[in-house]
């Protein structure tokens with residue numbers, strides 16, 4: 578007998594608890610009578626759309642008798658729908674950004690996931706660094722081959738470029754008829770007659786030797 582009574586009390590208590598909730602739920606879907614015509618004849622007119630941060634307003638009108646609501650009904654604001662924008666490290670040629678959150682609906686940006694601190698999207702940009710080229714290699718120039726300087730970016734060693742150093746012209750400053758730098762025979766015009774003839778023969782053989790020497794130097798390099 579006692580057990581049955583307890584069960585009954587529990588059921589009644591549960592019912593009392595659930596009832597107000599049901600009443601609240603019913604309140605949400607407006608059921609106040611507009612006119613004597615059935616509900617399917619009532620048309621909802623949106624006066625002001627709800628946004629993320631502001632409530633909207635709507636009212637009903639009966640398609641048959643044109644009776645309208647004296648007061649509008651509130652359309653609840655939607656709240657922001659935030660999407661995370663991941664942090665991107667800036668590179669030499671592309672801007673990066675801090676991590677932030679942007680609303681899919683209104684585009685407002687926030688520096689936190691909860692959407693409490695508003696942020697200007699432009700201030701989230703981390704500007705590109707630009708290249709920082711330093712000389713990392715050099716092949717010296719000679720009388721016959723151009724030199725090459727290699728520059729490499731200190732931020733990313735896949736960014737490189739080369740610059741060629743033009744060849745130096747042969748130069749005979751000490752007047753011995755041979756290039757001071759590479760030894761190529763240049764000029765035997767000061768000697769005339771038979772001396773000039775042998776000087777030119779000597780220069781021919783000197784340059785045959787010089788030529789093979791240059792070719793050999795080329796092979797050693799490659």
Ligand SMILES: [Zn+2]
Nearest residue numbers: 612614639642
């Ligand atoms: Zn009506």
Ligand SMILES: [Zn+2]
Nearest residue numbers: 629657680683
């Ligand atoms: Zn929003």
Ligand SMILES: [Zn+2]
Nearest residue numbers: 669708730736
């Ligand atoms: Zn770079």
Ligand SMILES: [Zn+2]
Nearest residue numbers: 720747756759
């Ligand atoms: Zn030379």
